[in-house]
Amino acid sequence: MVEVVQQISCPGCGAPVKVVPGEIIITCEYCGSDMKLGEKFFLNHSIIPGKYQKEDVVKIVKKWMRVGFYKPDDLAKRSIIKSAECIFLPFFIAHIESLTKYSGFFTRTGENTPRNGELKKEYFWKVLGRRGSKFPTKEYHIPLSGKTQFNIIHISKNAKFLNSEIDEKEAENIAKQEAGMHQKHLLEDTVDVFSSLDTGCKIIDTELVHAPVWFIEYNYKGRVYKMLVDGVSGETIKADIPLPDTSFKGFFKEMKRGLFSRG
Ligand SMILES: [Zn+2]
Incomplete structure (x- = not known):
């Protein structure tokens, strides 16, 4: 093709x-x-300027490797950062009002207690403007307080910029659908069996925001691990952590370390 x-x-x-x-x-x-x-x-389009250069991000990653008891002790020492790239990702933020009307029963006590009512909530729902991406949008708290009117001067040097593959109408439909599912999920706390469930979503407005995310790859003992770091807060969005060494050799090493550190 x-x-x-x-x-x-x-x-x-x-x-x-x-x-x-x-x-x-x-x-x-x-x-x-x-x-x-x-x-x-x-479209209301803004950008969140990034706060870090590559050297800063390397320091952030090394610091992250040193803390946390669930990580291998030698993670910072033995890891090599293969690549660190800043990408401005396109996100739609749909301001939605969702109203769910429901009826059903609370059955977990062994009795059928009728439950019905309305759940009305407002959301600023995030939708990534890229198709087929496994980006953890839910786990990412877009640092919206840093946003400013879109201007290309805010794209950091050497950073990549991604355009959106979906338009705002499609993003709004995705947001409505996901917000509806979320409403149902919230109601499942008090309703076990639904006899009716109807969600209506109203879009108040939608904006497009480009936000900087660092895509990092590091090598530890011959394997490659991936990590995502917020380009504004420096916080880890998601990271692969190597499993501790559970082999007999590893166990023996841990034991020895335990004995010596008791000093
Ligand atoms: Zn132009």
Whole structure:
């Protein structure tokens, strides 16, 4: 299959803009205009400037390796950081109001106690604008307090920038669906069997935010592990941790260390 890369002109500044197949909302790398397949597009678009350089991130990772009792003791010493790359990821934040009307029974006590009512909640639901990505969106607390009007000057040097592969309508539908599932999940605390469940979601507004995340790969005893670090708070979003050495040799080493450290 031939990959067709379309070229369009930016409606903001006229510069040529490359369209990578699959990307729908494209940001002009010259003037920062957003466009949806060639048209100027008025979505509330912001960016969260990153706070770290690669050297800082390497220090953060090394520090993370040194603390935590569930990690191998020599993790910091024996690990080699293979790569650390900052990527500005596109997230839609849908401000939603969800109303679930339900009826059913609470049965876990052995009796059928009727339960019915309404659950109304407001959410700022996050949807990653990339397809087929295993990014842990739920675990990531987007540092929204640092956001500012989108401007390409805020993309750190050497950082990668990813356009969105879905548009805001699709993001809103995903957000509605996920928020509805979440509402049901909350209700399962008090309702065991539902006889009816109906969720309506209203979108108040949706914005697009580009946030910096560091993708790190490190090598420990011949294996590669991955780690994600928030480019603003420096906190670990998710990290692979090597298993402790559970072999007999490893056990023996642990024992010896225990004896000696008692000093
Ligand atoms: Zn432009």
